[in-house]
Amino acid sequence: MKSPFAKLRHSADSLEAALRDSPPKAEFPPALHNSIMRAIQAGPREERSQVFGFAIFQRFTKIRWVPITGLAALVLLGSWVALHHSSAKPPISSAESFSEISSAFTTSQELMDSLPAVTVGPLSDELDKANDDLERTAKFLLATLP
Secondary structure, three states: OOOHHHHHHHHHHHHHHHHHHOOOOOOOOOOHHHHHHHHHHHHHHHHHHHHOOOHHHHHHHOOOHHHHHHHHHHHHHHHHHHHHHHHHOOOOOHHHHHHHHHHHHHHHHHHHHHOOHHHHHHHHHHHHHHHHHHHHHHHHHHHHOO
């Protein structure tokens, strides 16, 4: 006796064979695909122009030469600015640069010396506590290792 699943499998196989062997009954016109694709592409385009207020700007940016022209204008502007500024500045001698660097270091040292101990004291205490915590953690880890 055949199980119901065997009958179902047999009927599915026979149905598949019948479908594969039968010729297609409907003939589709060759232009049907193109008309469907045009309708699909036209739908979102109309929807976008109704939804967004800047449809004119979108059409303008779709022109291929606009981004290239903008990029070329930026390159020309950048090269003009680079050439203009490079010729306007006199070269700095090394003695001037060393004096500027040393004055910056001197100024920073004077600033550190002028800070009152009241503002720096609590920060240094916290730094000392953090260093103690790190040392204790290192000792604990070393003690727990086998």
